[in-house]
Each structure stands twice: as C-alpha cells, then as structure tokens.
Amino acid sequence: MCGIIGYLGERPVRSVLLEGLRRLEYRGYDSAGVAFFTENGLFVHRVKGKILDLDESLARIEVSGRAPGLGHTRWATHGEPSERNAHPHLDCRAEIAVVHNGIIENYQSLRRELASRGHRFVSETDTEVLAHLVEEALAESGDLAEAVRRALQRVKGAYALAVIWRKDPERIVCAREQSPLVLGLGEAEVFLASDVPALLPWTRRVIFLEDGDLGELSRQGVRLFRLDGSPVRRPLQEITWDASQAEKGGFPHFMLKEIYEQPEAIRDTLRGRLDPESGRVDLSDAALSPEFFEGLRKIFFVACGTSYHAGLVGKYLLEALAGIPVEVDLASEFRYRDPLVDEGTLAVVISQSGETADTLAGLRLARDKGARVLGIVNVLGSTIAREAHRVIYTHAGPEIGVASTKAFTSQLTVILLLALYLGGLSGRLSPERARLLARELVEFPGLLQKLIPKVHPLLKELSEHYFRQENFLYLGRNILFPVALEGALKLKEISYIHAEGYAAGEMKHGPIALIEESVPTVALAPRESGVVYEKMVSNIEEVRSRRGPVLAFGTQGDEHLAGLSTDFVGLPPVSWEISPLLYTVPLQLFAYEMAVRRGCDVDQPRNLAKSVTVE
Incomplete structure (x- = not known):
C-alpha cells in the first residue's frame, strides 16, 4: 500500500504535493518523493524517510516548480526502503516520471526483456519497468495516453499509477487496476490521489475510477477510457465526509477500515505466489527453493500475541499438509529455555512490525543454534527481515x-501458502487436493468482500445484547481453537472485557464451573468439520443446560446449531484449511462493535502499543 498525489493547475505545485502526501502518510512512510516541472525541465526529488524528511530536504533546494506534478509516499514491497527505490521512477532519458501503488506480478520477465534491449535499471522495484514500457510505447505513438495504454497491456498485477512526460507538460495520465485511485475536479484544475483525504483541502467533487479505467487529465478536465481504448463515463460525486472521516476512508475508526481491507490484503499477499490452475506455490520472491528445506526434520513457530495465534494455526496446517512435526512457542518463553534446535530445524518467526523484541531474540537464539530461520513480516527492511535467512x-x-486485524489474516495466508508449498515437496499433498485448495484460496477474497458488509449489521445488533457482560468464554476445536484464542484476545484488547479462549474439550476440566447466565460463550462450530462438529455441539449443549448464553458461529443453514444457540451467525461453507481465515473476521467485527458500544478508544486501547520493542 502506497500513497499517490497528482496535481495540474495554477496553485504552487510543491505545496499541493506535500500537503496531499501528509494526508496520505498513513498509507506508507518508509520513503517519499515528488516530480514536477521547472524552467529546466523535469525535476525529481526523493528521500528515505517520512514526509517531514522530504519537506525539510526540499526546503534546502532553491527550486520553483510548476504543474503538473506527482508525489508518492511508499510502503515498500520490492526493494528495501532507500532513496533509489523511492518513487517517482524514471525512464532511461529521465523524461518520464511514474508513481505507482500495487504489485506488478510479471515485472521480472519484463525487466529481463527490457534490459536485453538496452534499458538501464537503477532500482530494485517492480514499478521501474512501467517507466521503460511507457518509454518504448512513446517512441512508437508519440502520445502519452496511448503509450500508457499500450504499456499496461503488457502488465499483469495490480496498479494505481500516474505518469507525466517532459515533452507534454500539460497532461497527466493515470490508470487503475485493483488499487484505489480517485480524481478531484476544481476550477481549471484537476487532482488525483490514492484516497479522498489528499483532495479535501481543495475540492470535494470527485470521480472514483474503476478497475480497467485510464484517465487523461488536463486543465480542461478529464477524459476517461478503457484499456481497449473505448471511452467510458464515471459519475461525479460530492464528498460530505469531514477530514478525520476521510483519512479513514469514511469509516469511524482505522480498525474498522482495516477489517474491511482484509480481502484486498489477502489478495495482495497471494498475488504472484499461487497458480490456481496447477496448485503450484511460487515463493521465489522470498528466495525459497527446495534446497533450502533439504534435511528438514522439525519446525518451530516463534511469535508473540496475535502472531503466536497465527503460528498455532500453522501447526495444524503444516502437520496435516506437509507431515512435518511442529512446535509453537511464545517468543518470551522460547528465548529463556533451551529448545532442541539444530541444523535440521526451521524456525519460523512471525511479527507484523519485524521489530518485536522477544521474537527477535528468539530468532537470534535459533540462528545461533544452527537452525534455518524464516521470517514472516509485514515491514520490508525491518530487523527481523534483515536477520532471518x-x-x-x-x-x-x-x-x-x-489491535491487529489485516496483518493477522495476511500472516495466516502466508502460512497456508507455506503449508501448500511444503506439502507439495513432501508428496503428502496430492496434486488434485492442491489444485482444489488453490482455487478456493484465490476465490476467497471475493467471498470475504461480499460477506463482511452482509454480516456486519448482524454483529452490531448482537453487540447491543452482550456489551454489558464482563466475562466471556470462547470455544473452538482443532484448527479453530487458535481462532477462539484470537477472538478472545481481540475482545479483551479493545473492549476491556475479560475473555478467555479454550479448546472446547477442556471445558469440563475447569471452565465449566464459570458457566452461568451472566457468562456468554462464543462457540465456533462449522458443520463441515466432521466429527469435531459433533463434539462442539455436545459442548454447546453442556453450556445451555447450565443456562449459559451461547453465541454460535457456524455454517449457514445449520438449523440444528441455530436451535441450540441463543444467537447464531451463519457463514459460508469453506474447506478446513481456509476456515481460520473465514471465522476470524466476524470475531473481529464483534469485538469492534462491543468496544464501540462501551465507548472505548478502539484504535488506541489503553496500555497497548503497536510495536513491542522492549521485553
């Protein structure tokens, strides 16, 4: 995820770009850059760091600019955070500037092809191929809009992009495919941005581009067309959000926005790594090959908090699909015991930030004992990313x-990819089963995108019944036991309600003593889980016989489970391997609505920090 701003008009272009980037910095903050025109031609300036660093760096340069101009704030996906990997990116002659949000899946083959024809690359990014593709197309057509259209016909992946050209300083050309892009219209001026917040200082009249749309922006207005060149019209809309709402995409809190972003996050995590036709997993972007896993006898997952729950799910997946013994350790425990780790061990360390202190210490311990270390992180260039093999x-x-939401489901997605990959290597996972799972996993983001707005109102209504309670039990079995732990953690993190997750079979070993009318139980019981389903039904009956309220999450249409429960939330049937992804999301929504109803600070719950960099 990155932030893009573009402007064409009479305002001071540098000021517009910097203000727009400040309002988009929540989309990325490891590097930033701008491109605009001066009397000497195209001017480009980039820095590693935040928008403040870019502003201070530009203040030391005596340069007056004029529109059109582009700005970009980066969340790195290809290439470490650095000045040379920051956007905008240029062609060989430094006449074309491109900013881009998304992932070009076939950039490696395009890069090899372009390099063979003499193009010079200076960054590690996927984006740079776009500048060179446009450069070649311009040599043929001489028209920027046509050149961008032709270049994008070569591209596979996701993009929101904008392009300017030194020889046509009265145009910006932009395009969208699976990444957001919005245009803003003023009086004799036009804007473009990744999100509405960047536009609000100057206009509330916007056009939201759709996938496959391209736009040609000039002082006279906007011309929209499709990738095949055919014209298209999109409605002009008036934004009524205030600035705070706009930064959150119209949502009242970042957490809710990020819950709704999970289909996109899962799709981006899968992109380029899974072929649904063959079932083959490609982890070459992580430099993973069969040789790396030779002689592997055991796997340790090492993590904290929510990431630890992802590791628990990983144990079920890897043992079932790959047949490899797995242990899961809290990093704070792993680092202070003497784990049996050697060269036949793979230590998988999981951290959203890549800076979690205990997890980093666990990484170093495992590495020093001779283990291979694989990091699963969200932040490119973080310490764990640098120190893992x-x-x-x-x-x-x-x-x-x-409170982590989309980072958790993205971690689950990576772990499922790893399980499919190792299952294929071990021969335990049949090619047919691999293809079926691959197709279902590729289709899952679309299913989730439809489900979230459908189930959200029901969970909001249910929160009205439960928000006064002070104690909850969450029960799950098998692969959904870790999801019960995660659901309980979310509730206690943001609503301050005491909640405990349990393996449902453990209920008679203590927790059943707590069951009464004032202690609701959240039960995860998909009908397609086979014999485990029957055991969960028995557990629910035990709770109900003691007058305990039950909020059950199960397969839609399960009338038996609905009849047993006080309240029932039906979810689509999915495979066992994908069920943690599905059942996690409504639990996040339930915790969110409970916290809102109790008047809690959802985005910044008390006593918690986003990145725990001390013990």
Missing part, C-alpha cells in the same frame, strides 16, 4: 489500529 512478506500495507 529468508523472509516472506505479508503485503498487508500499514496497519494503524493497535
């Missing part, structure tokens, strides 16, 4: 809310 990035984008 290999790293798989979760392309979740910045997560502003302290």
